[in-house]
Amino acid sequence: MFHKRKGKKMRHMSLSLESNSQYGSLGGAELGPDSPVPDTLSAMAQSIQEDWDRCADLQTRIVDVRGTKVLLVWIRGSVNLSRLELSVLTPLTEIYRERPRLEHIQWALRSCRLNPLRTRREVNQMIADGGVVLYVDGASVALSVDSGDAPGRSVDKAENEPTLYGPQEGFVESLDVNLALLRKRIRSPHLKVESRRVGEYSHSEVSIVYVDNIVKPQLVEEARRRISGLSVDTMSDIYKLMELVTDVPKTVFPMVEETERPDRVVGGLMQGRIALMVDGAPSCFMVPVQFVTLLASADDYYMNFILTLFIRLLRHMAFWLSLLLPSLYVALLTYNQDLMPTPLLISVASQHRGIPLPTVLEALVMMVSFELLREAGLRLPRAVGQSVSIVGTLIIGDAAVRAGLVSAGMVIVVAATGMASFALPVYGFVNPNRQLQYLFVLVAGLFGLVGIVTLGYLLVVHLVSLRSFGVPYMGPIAPLNFHDLKDTFVRAPWYAMDRRPEQMETVNPRRGRTRRPGPTKQSTGENP
Amino acid sequence: MEKERISSTQLVVLLIWTTLGTGIVTIPYVLGLFTVRDGWISTLLSSAGGLLVTAVAWLYIRMLEMRRLTEALLRTFGPVVGRALGLWVVFWIWISNCTVLRELELFVGNTILPRTPEYVIGFLASTTFAYAVYMGVEVLARTGEFILPLSAVVGPVLIMLSLQYMDIHEMMPVLADGWSPVLRGAVVPALAYGMEFGIVLQYLHAVNHRQSVLGSLVMSTGLVSVVLTIVVAITVGVTGHSVSYLNYPVLEMVRTIRVGRFLERIDTLYVMAVMSTIFIKLGAFHYAWCEGMKDIFGLSSHRTLAVPGALSVWAGSLAVFAKAGTVEHFIITDVPSYFVFTVLVIPAVTALAAWWKQRRTHRGAPRRNVA
Amino acid sequence: MIAMAIVACVVSYLIHRPTSWRERVLTWAILLCVVGLSLRTALHLWPNLDVLGPLDLVFGSLTRVIYKVL
Structure with a gap:
């Protein structure tokens, strides 16, 4: 079913392998989608009209080329009209032979890329793909003319994955x-x-x-x-x-x-x-x-490898903090006060005096309001979004603390958690962490650290049980693979990363054989 | 489904947590009943237990290849006797797991959650190992592997920090009371905790390489006895003679750690770390139990009884060991010979029976015409 | 504890439904055991049931011999 892509030609050929279901209704009762192209222009025009009934954007033109009628069909908006005129209509007017046949027209249009279309399915797919279909009266095949110009934007900066170093190009919709x-x-x-x-x-x-x-x-x-x-x-x-x-x-x-x-x-x-x-x-x-790949950013590979170590460790920490910080705070305040150093405990406890809500509820309220703010900022237009976040920060950060509704410590913890979650390079991690937080806060409120460790253990069991296309998700940590650890918490220098990850089981495991860089003996003038 | 496999590293890690999980909590306490100064010699001697298990495993694998113990019992002794012996083995695993869970409930309940009912703590723990076992042996082994680096960092840090309070004179003079208390102290570490390595016989089908099993056993025995020796030595060095009055001597040792005004009272963290390793121990035993039940009752998968079995361990831990003192009494007086019989005698007898059966069939078979 | 046990038993049955009658019987037997054991713990029913008794009788004396020898 799959074919190697070699330009448009091969793509069209695959069409005959598609399922029949789409064209069951389009092809009419007497003619199936795989039936050959009709052999007269009127039949062809009728068949297209039948298939594309009530499609106002379908354009058909019949051109008389010195006694031979030629049908042109395309979809408005997806064809570059000036290109069509230049590469198809002008050459057709320059044919001087009377009653030209298909091969004469093909010769006249030799500068265009033409492909034969043999069935109605191919013709319809070509039109739908935004090509121009050309049919010469009496011919047994139609021709596709590549003058498609589907609307789309040009290559732009990668908006959602910005980096400081390296190329900035991002994919587009084509x-x-x-x-x-x-x-x-x-x-x-x-x-x-x-x-x-x-x-x-x-x-x-x-x-x-x-x-x-x-x-x-x-x-x-x-x-x-x-x-x-x-x-x-x-x-x-x-x-x-x-x-x-x-x-x-x-x-x-x-x-x-x-x-x-x-x-x-x-x-x-x-x-x-x-x-x-x-x-x-x-x-x-x-x-x-693998999990560790998702905590790597493109910048890590452009930056100095020594500096990457710190940033990667920070990101791993950010992942666990964004998951656990509010729950640890709740557990420390509710159950395990003994873990806090005495001066800190006194300060935190004094902050909590007069707060009407128990710590768990306080945390949940703060987390929900933070989430609301984030969601509001995300959905609103950018200019309004900013003002929402300013108002939210002022109200929640300052006024709520002054009013004695929440403690300053809780605001700091929830804000720090939010920051940690935004430090994750892959957005796919942000939402799971933000939502699992609630579960962790609940168990922390019920059982303290024991609850967090238990739920954390269940989470680890879940994570190590995952596989992505057969490869263990938590590799190379569990199952351990020393070799693959080169690109996890650390990013080894490129000269040391001479082998591809073993857990990917590649057929060509060697990346290269570059030696460790440095002055050669010749350049330093040393004798061998 | 692809057959699940675990590597030799994973096996070593699993065996280490299987023994060390509750070993680190209970062994120093048990040692304190017999000897304080020479406790470290007892833990060194305790490696004898693991080595005995290795010897039996060698004999067993030679005769019965990589078959699980319960599977081999059925093959060797037939459906009736084999099943009865199999039931004995799964009961042993079940009661061991109940003991472990009860130790965990008591440990966590006494140290950090004094007002939470013990059955709630036990229930939380059973959800963890039920889930891990349900997901299979690979997941269990990987969870152990995941936790290892965390403890490999935290453990040495705790040891380094506590070294400053250690007084080496607490261990002097060496062997002042003779060998008798030392050997008596070694009974529980060697014959109760050492025998827990025997659980490996229920994992043989999942191990990647046949050759690595014995190596893994020796390695984990060595590592466990070294870690225990260090822990016991430091605990005795830090807490001195009070070891014999303490329920959780290592906890007291950790409690003494204090760095500046910000790092103190980290015993809660120690309890958390121990708790997560006990979860793995419970999982390791429970998986063995599920595989055993699968063999004996011809179930379709080990998953069938993973959750009900975990619940039975939870209910059993509280019903069998209703009083806290029962656990210690059971470990000190019953477990050593009970475990020796189940882990050493039964597999050895099975291996010999298989050998005898093989010999008989060879004799009975018509001789091949060499010429 | 009894309520917890009953709810947990039902949930456990829903998590993995046994496929054959043998599995069904075994699963129910174990779940009933769970309820029974939790009844014993919570309501102190059957206080004379000593699961460890026989083990203590046989292996307790054996272990005492080991200690005596050492």
Whole structure:
């Protein structure tokens, strides 16, 4: 079912392999979707009119070329009209032969990329894809003319994954552009792109991208198998695909690595992973993914490796803090006061004097209001959003404390938790952590630290039980793999990262053989 | 489904937590009943228990390959006797797990949650190991692996911090009371906790490499006895003769740690750390129990009884050991010979029976014509 | 504790439904045991039931011999 993508031609050929369901109703009772193109212009025009009934944006033109009628069909808005005029209409007027046949017209249009369309399904798909269909009266095939110009934006900065260093390009909503962005970085025929149309109505193109002499073949096979099994009406974004191909649907943690940065995808492909891309989605996702990968940012690979260590450790800390900080505070205040140093305990206890709510409720109220603020700031237009956050900060941060509704300590803790959650490089981690927080605060209120340890243990059991496309989620920590620890809490220098992650089981485990940099003996003038 | 496998590292980690989980809580207390100054010699001697288990495991694997103990019992002794012996083994695992859970309930209840009912603490603990066992042996082993680095950092830090309060003279003179108290003190660590390594016989089907089992046993025995020796030595060095009056000597040792005005009273953290390792111990025993029940009753999966079994351990821990003193009495007076019989005698007899059976079939079989 | 036990038993039954009659019988037997044991603990029923009695009788004396020898 999958085919190697080689320009549009191959893409069209795959159409004959698609399911019949879409065209069952379009093709009319007497003619099926796979029936050949009608052999007269009037029949062809009628068949298209039938299939595209009540489609106001369909444009048909019949041009008389020295006695031969030529039918042109396209969708308004998805075709560049000036290009159509320049590359199709002008050459047609320059034909001087009387009653030209198909081959004469093909010769006249030789500067365009033409592809034969043999069935009604191919014709309809071409029109839907935004191409121009050209039919010469009496011919047994129609022709597709590539002058599509689907609306879309140009390559822009990656908005959601900003970095300080490195390339800034981000994916856009066009699969072709996105693939070109990858090809620009991996200039090798080993970069393979296998495509398949998914969605009964959307016919979206879903591509599996991998480097064939690196990736484990079974991984690609598994991805093919999972995508082949899909049966949906539309597939317009990667999020639907993510949910449909994941190993464990019932988990809150991200089981794929979503990114809109081509450089990050290239890094993933070089680790022996595969990327799944959907036409129309401005991002893609990579599998298999591991927990530690999700706490790495593209900046880590551009920065000095020594400095990365601190930032990575900070991020790991931020993950656990964003999960546990409010609950630890509640546990310390409610059950385990003995853990607090005496001066701090006195100060915190005095803050809590006069607060009407018990600590657990106080924490929950603060967390809910923080969440409300965040949600409000997210949904409102940017300019209003900022003012909401200012008002919220003032009211909740200051007025609530002055009014004696909440303690200053609690405000600090909830704000610090929010900060910690924003320090996570992958947004997929932010929401699970923010919501699991509530559970942790509840058990902390009920059982103190014992509750937190118990729930934490259950969480660890859950995390280590996850697998992403067969690869353990918590690797290389559990199961332990010393070699793969090179790119977890630390990012080893590039000369030391000469091997790809072992847990990806790549067919070509060696990245390179660069020696440790430094002056050679010759350059320093030493004798060997 | 792919067959679940655990590596030799994971096995070592699992065995270490299996013994150390409650060992670190109870062994110093038990030692205190016999000897204080020479407690560290007793823990060193306790490695004999693990080595005995290794010897039996060697014999067992030679004769019965990588079969689980309960599976091997059924194959060797037939459905009736095999099942009866299998039931004995699963009962042993169950009662051991009840003991462990009861120790945990008492430990947590006495130290940090004095007003929470013990059955609630026990229930919390049972949810953890029920879930871990339900998810399978790989998950259990990985959880152990996940916790290891945390304790590998926290443990040495606690030891370093407590070294400043240690007085080496508390351990002098060495062997002043002769060998008798030392050997008596070594009985529980060697024959009760050491025998817990025997649980490995229920894990053989899941181990990656056959050759690594014995190595893993020796390694974990060595590591456990070294860790216990260090802990006991420091505890005795810090708390002195009061070890013999304390219920949780190591906790007292941790309680003395104090750095400046900000790091003090960290015993709660120690309780938390011990608690999470006991969760793994409970899981390790419970998985063995579930696999045993699967063999004996021909169940479809170990998952069938994972949750009901965990509940039975929870209810059993409180019903069997109604009084707190019963646990200690059981560990000191009954467990050593009970465990020796179950972990050493039964597998050894099974292996010998399998050997005898093999020999008989070979003799009975028609001789192959060599010419 | 009894209420906790009963609720937990029901939940446990819902988490993993036994597939054959043998599994069903065994699961119910264990769950009834759980309820029975929690009844014993909470309401002090059957106070004379000493599970450890036989073990103590056999192995307790054996262990005492070990201590005596040492």
